[in-house]
Amino acid sequence: MRRTLAVLVLPCAAGCTVGPTYHIPDNAVATSSSTLQPFLNAQDPSMSNAALPARWWRLYADPRLDDYVREGLGANRDLGAAEENLARAVYAVYEAQSAKVPATTVSGEVGISTPPLPRASGLPLGGVYSLGGAVSYPLDLSGGIRREIEVARADQQAMQAIRDEVRTTVAAAITRNYAAACSANQTLVSAQRVVDIETQTLHATEQLKAGGRATAFDVTRAHAAVETSEAAIPAIVAQRNAAVLSLTALLGRVPSAYPRDVETCSAPPALISVIPVGDGSQLIRRRSDIRAAERRLASATASIGVETAALYPQVSFGGSIGMSGPISSFSKKSQIAVSFGPLVTWTFPNTLTARARIAEAGAAARAAEKSFDSVVIDALRDTETSLDAYVQEIRHNASVRAARNSAAEANDQAWRLFRFGRTDFLSVLDAQENLAAAESALANSNATLIDKQIGVFVALGGGWEQEGLADPADGPARGSQVVTSGRESP
Template identity: 45%
Template sequence: MRAKSLSLVAALLASACTTAGPDFHVPPRATVNDPQASAPFVSADDPAFAQAPVPDDWWRLYDDPKLNALVTEALSENADLRVAQANLEQAGALVRVAEAGRDVSTTISGGTSLGRPSSTGISLPGTVNYDIGASASYPLDLSGRLARGIEAARADAEAAVAARDYARVAVAAGTTRAYLAVCSANARLSALDAILKLQRETLNATQRLQRGGRGTAFDVTRAQGQVDSTLAQRPAILASRQGALFSLAALLGRPAREYPKAVEACTVAPQPDRPIPVGDGASLLRRRPDIRQAERQAAAASARIGVEVAQLYPQISLGASAGFTGPVSGIGSGDAFRLNLGPLISWSFPNRPVVRARIDAAEANERAALAQFDSTVIDALRETETNLNRYARQRDRLADLIRARDTSARAAAQAGKLYRFGRADFLQLLDAQRSLAEAEATLASARAEMIDDQVDVFLSLGGGWSEK
């Protein structure tokens, strides 16, 4: 009988001597392995871009000390980054929990009991027995359940690192965007003030002409309407600037009223003095933290299949226990000593259908994670190409708008001279000045949009974090 038991144990050990579940590999047909995904960007064939590596600290391309200081502070103080760091630390703790499952576990127990034969009288005292001892067990993990659990926990921790890095990307881009938005708003206000100055000069001249009998009240009213229309644009720009300042405060981990006051004085949005370095698809796939996060999540899902498959096998550990058991009257005697040593086997036969269902669920979860990995890669490439193309076309549009603004400025100046010499009527002058105001406003808005598109390019390229 003893030989049969040992044979059964040996058979069970042999059946469970491999790590359960699949080893994770990115499928050959995954989008990340498609040669077209690693090719140069279609939209990067433009003078605005350079086929050079994207620097992690891309915001330094603007060569603005204030911006550099703001991003450094945001990366240190931002509340969302503190959340991401805490999530990373939690994932690391869970790895240690999983790894501790391989350690020896010990138990110390003790107790007493009162026993009495059923044939004795009720009034007779029984025998007081005691049991005290210690036990230890070491899991053999022949099925790989613990190994797969550790593998899943480590993959989760690596995904948490990628999530933290992606948060850094977002914070760096958000800080840069907010700072440039403040500068851009002030630039728009400066352009608006220049137009207002011209329109007020026209209004004053019209009022003088009316007093001298050469103008009409209608001319004055129309000139005043031009001034009022331009003034009406200021509140929206001021609100946009203040909103950007409040955003800066939040990104820096401050209350809204503690926004950086020195930034209010920025009147010229800085621009990189060289084409934007964009790299290629292959470098993007290596650099984007969200792609790395999706790949690690798929790896964790694969490892959890093994955790569930291991439930089909017996859980075997080496155990030992020692102690004293017997009547209290003979406590500590040699006869009371006990010692046990041997393998401990547990196997839950009734739950096999449940285990099979959990395996099916884990495999479905892995398929979903791999599909999400593909989706993340596809979205990253689409987003990058779209932002590159939009920025390049916005630059073209800006060049056209600059020419249109310059033409409108010449026309307004010419209309002013003609009006003063009586060779053009007041309506022509107002129309020329209105066209100039519209051209200036459109140009200022286009510059702000181009700056925003520029930050979108850097954001989609995934700069802003470092493995150092």
């Protein structure tokens, strides 16, 4: 038995750590050369290979938007909950580290002795006491405690990345709803412009009817065109109000405290430059979901070491002292016991449970590795899809704008021809209907275009960085193979 114990303990006497040492797998998608290249759609003139700034919404140069994002990041309730979850994970690291601190126990007991002998025997009968204290220090020869700390730290960093993802989501949602409200206001202006044009046509038609050059049927059709265009306005107002209320909730406000200055926003914010998208390597370091998946893999790998440590003896070193005796002769007839030395606990040879848990942890680590690859692939797909959607919407917007300009010109031409008697009134109404459709299509395309812009920023994963912290594009932070950020690990 002693020889077996020596064989298992002596190799770890210098403080070894059992289980695999974590590193990103060599065949991980995150380290592939094809992953780290520039994006396929980054060659479009609307984009550049420059690194995405930490606070990308400032590319719109809109002070009101900056204020909203700042307020939202400080007051959003979902983000506040994510901060508290991160704090809980930090304290879990403290708890794991406390296992390396010497443990002390103090005990005391007072009772009444009831010996089985009769009282006539002459033995004392009365109160007795017992006092004791012990201290022990875990040697952690197999490194199980070190692995548990590694698990807790990786879990904390994963929770940190989740918190960062909430920050990204909040910043993007604020920007998106602010832009949606402003786009709706712009659409209202466009819809009202169509109503004004059709109203002018109605008035002119009424004058022509009075002069005998138009019929009552022409006037009725002109009325119908105005009423149809006016009927579209309430839906646009409802869309604007929904965006404002969503923005209000993101700012942590109740509906009655909605930001009233958004009602006067006449146009969505416009980019002051092309979109800096960086490349795949920057995306890997920046996206919060990738960092969270990588940290979960690190935690799962360290868990193998935690379970492996159960195969080895758990050795602690310490001592204890105790004294006991009758209360009537406290410290005079006390029995004092002192012990000092190592304490060994070991479940050998029953290791079936430990080995099953090791196998279970290994399977969990392999699953985490696959999940890590899957998250990276999804992030790359999401980014390329968002970039392509934005490029295609730029082209669509240009075509719609050209169609609107042609429709406006055709409307002017139809009205002039009608006034000189060279076409009928139906042609005028058709031209106005085409103009109304073209104006609506352009307004929708303008709103979609900025929504696609924000979708690109969301896919790129920026916006979680806090003031005074390093940008992950500068390189991996301490404690992570990919990158971690935010609160410093204890």
